[in-house]
Amino acid sequence: MTPEEWLANFDAKIADVQAKAAEFQENLEASSASEANQDGSIRVTVAPNGSLTDLHLADTAVQGKSGSKIAEEILKLARKAQRSAAVNVAEAFKPMGGDSEALHMVTGYIPPEEPEEPEPAGQPPERQLFAHEEPEQPRQAPPTPPPPPPARPRRPRPDDEDDDFGGGSILRRD
DSSP: OOHHHHHHHHHHHHHHHHHHHHHHHHHHHTOOEEEEOTTSSEEEEEOTTSOEEEEEEOHHHHTTOOHHHHHHHHHHHHHHHHHHHHHHHHHHHHHHHTTSHHHHHHHHTOOOOOOSSOOOTTSOOOOOOOTTOOOOOOOOOOOOOOOOOOOOOOOOOOTTOOOOOTTOOTTOOO
16 A cells, blocks of 8 residues: 555545535434323423523413322423434444444443333332442341440559659659
């Protein structure tokens, strides 16, 4: 390969990387996601990094619902939108990463899909794991600490040892 051919090949690779970077930038900017409830009275929008950028509540969204129900619905929509944004970011990254370890790392953080069926009342929803997480082991009761060691017996003092120094100086003669 001549130096001119090598340089032309190198320039082509640089141009390809620049084109992919520009495409990634465009796709990343378009990776935000929005989700709305069935009647459209609540709508959330998140940025590509998952941060909430818009929240729309119609007056009908709060009528006849408790604050906790409204909050639950907003959070559910936000999680769905965050997942959609994460999928969009992974799709935007594909031209840059191909089938690389970096792409697998990005897709490993995509949150699980929200269940469509309502959870049984009184039961907290079971947390689904991300691809990079290990299942938690069942918690066991902490082991009971061993009993403290027995106190050391005091050494008997000889009778000729005086415990009271009397506060006087030992340098003074009486």
